[in-house]
Amino acid sequence: MTDTSALLNRLANDIGGAQAGPIEQVEHQLEPWEKRCHALADVLDFHKIINTEEKRRGVESLGEVAIGKLTYYERWIAAFANILFQKAILTPTELARQMDLVAARSTSCDVRSDYPSVRSG
Amino acid sequence: MSTHTHDDHHRPVDADAPVGYYEVMETAVRELLIGKQLIGPEEIRRQIEVLDSRTPALGAQVVVKAWLDPKFRARLLTDGRAACEELGISFYDDTRLIVLENTDKVHNLIVCTLCSCYPRPVLGLPPDWYKLKPFRARAVIEPRAVLAEFGTHIPDDIEIRVSDSTAMVRYLVLPLRPEGTEAYTEAQLAALVTRDTMIGVVQATIPRTQRTSL
Numbered sequence: 001m002t003d004t005s006a007l008l009n010r011l012a013n014d015i016g017g018a019q020a021g022p023i024e025q026v027e028h029q030l031e032p033w034e035k036r037c038h039a040l041a042d043v044l045d046f047h048k049i050i051n052t053e054e055k056r057r058g059v060e061s062l063g064e065v066a067i068g069k070l071t072y073y074e075r076w077i078a079a080f081a082n083i084l085f086q087k088a089i090l091t092p093t094e095l096a097r098q099m100d101l102v103a104a105r106s107t108s109c110d111v112r113s114d115y116p117s118v119r120s121g
Numbered sequence: 122m123s124t125h126t127h128d129d130h131h132r133p134v135d136a137d138a139p140v141g142y143y144e145v146m147e148t149a150v151r152e153l154l155i156g157k158q159l160i161g162p163e164e165i166r167r168q169i170e171v172l173d174s175r176t177p178a179l180g181a182q183v184v185v186k187a188w189l190d191p192k193f194r195a196r197l198l199t200d201g202r203a204a205c206e207e208l209g210i211s212f213y214d215d216t217r218l219i220v221l222e223n224t225d226k227v228h229n230l231i232v233c234t235l236c237s238c239y240p241r242p243v244l245g246l247p248p249d250w251y252k253l254k255p256f257r258a259r260a261v262i263e264p265r266a267v268l269a270e271f272g273t274h275i276p277d278d279i280e281i282r283v284s285d286s287t288a289m290v291r292y293l294v295l296p297l298r299p300e301g302t303e304a305y306t307e308a309q310l311a312a313l314v315t316r317d318t319m320i321g322v323v324q325a326t327i328p329r330t331q332r333t334s335l
Contacts, residue, residue, distance in 0.1 A: 013235045013236055014234070014235060015234060015254055015257055015258045016232075016234030016235070016257065016258065016261045016262075016285065017234075017258065017261055017262045018254075018258040019258070020254050020255040020257075020258035020259050021255055022255060022270060023250055023253075023255045023256050023259070023267065023270050023271075024250065024253075024255070025248075025250050025271075026248075026249045026250055026253070027248040027249050027250070028249055030246070031144075033141075033143075033144040033147050033148070035169055035172065036147060036151065036165055036169065037147050038172060038246070039164075039165045039166075039168035039169045039172060040147065040150070040151055040160075040165060042168045042171075042172075042213065042214070043160050043164045043165060043168055044154075044160070045214060045215075046164075046213075047159065047160060049154075049159060049160075051288070052214075052238070052288035052289075053288040056235060056236045056288065059236070070143075071143075072237075072249075072252055073143070073147075074143040077143050077146050077147045077150065078143070078146070080150055081146060081150060084150070084154075089154075089157070089159065090150070090153055090154075094153060095146070095149055095150065095153065098149035098150075098152060098153050099145050099146060099149040101149070102140075102145045102148045102149045102152070103140070103145050106140040106145065
């Protein structure tokens with residue numbers, strides 16, 4: 001066994017049995033976007049676009065640094081974006097442009113409370 | 122493995138704060154998928170309603186029914202999902218549900234070491250601690266120490282079984298009915314069945330204030 005074998009044998013999500021500190025019994029109410037993100041995950045699963053295991057693996061593929069720094073639903077949406085790129089459902093350019101539109105809109109009005117539809121085609 | 126902690130650093134909610142990068146990403150992904158007609162514009166809202174309708178009260182209803190009705194209990198232990206559906210609790214995902222019965226010899230605890238799988242149709246969304254590293258890492262290797270941190274002390278002659286959830290198989294603990302509850306109504310019993318009793322980090326107990334009056 002080399003020092004690096006653990007990097008292959010244990011991916012970032014595989015922490016069962018690892019050393020860890022005390023359990024802090026924390027909870028929080030989901031923010032509106034977090035709840036939408038959860039609902040999006042379920043809807044993607046219903047349509048067989050991204051299933052639970054693909055989502056889990058997508059989070060793991062973010063790598064240990066990102067997994068450690070992003071919050072739970074930040075990891076999910078980042079994983080969804082990557083998986084949708086891999087499946088050629090979205091392109092990175094398309095998402096970047098749409099994010100610019102959303103960000104520009106959000107400076108003038110609050111995007112969190114409504115669901116504006118986007119023009120198709 | 123690194124030793125970093127998986128603390129979810131939740132930022133304070135501020136209605137006037139600029140919309141964050143990941144929230145913008147969520148909105149953009151959703152809008153693009155709707156634009157491509159891969160998901161319907163109403164589906165997200167409808168699923169939020171479904172998520173909001175799921176709370177540990179549903180799980181408590183299942184547990185109380187199992188305490189009171191031995192035939193239902195048998196069906197529940199054979200096929201958890203079918204028995205829940207009997208009570209009108211629909212499963213909105215493709216998961217199987219295995220119900221783990223606590224006895225005077227066995228105490229059950231559920232965990233998801235790889236991520237955060239949880240019996241959401243019957244309990245709602247899991248608490249943050251269930252999704253964080255300390256619980257996921259330690260529950261499978263030192264369950265008695267983990268339970269002690271929740272104030273639960275299981276005698277050494279009682280076996281502790283830890284069940285690790287997967288994307289397809291979810292677990293629910295059927296706690297032991299506390300002694301002294303023979304005269305309880307269904308509503309009184311349901312009040313004893315909290316979320317944490319169905320995860321298995323605590324046992325169902327009669328609150329101290331009720332012990333003297335009954």
